[in-house]
Amino acid sequence: MLDINMMTSIDNLDDKDLRKLYTLIGDRIPPSVVYQLKSTKCRCKKCKKGGKGHGAYWYAYFTYKGKTHCIYVGKEKREIKPLEELEKKKIRMGGKK
């Protein structure tokens, strides 16, 4: 819980500590997600002729640790948990970090 003592101690921090705290907090706050409905274009005839593309599908965009991420949601819009999706994506990419 954020109490008055904590607020006072924050007031007493210097720039260096504040920056540290900011990074610490930033890593813990789940990013806010923006959902967008988009149609995708591929190399098929219709798309090449300037068609509407396929879909439309939902994508979720969010910024985390200074990077913007795009997560494919699907045809149905659903709320995603950005950090969990990021973990899944990492696993899919085959990266161990």
Ligand SMILES: [Zn+2]
């Ligand atoms: Zn196509």
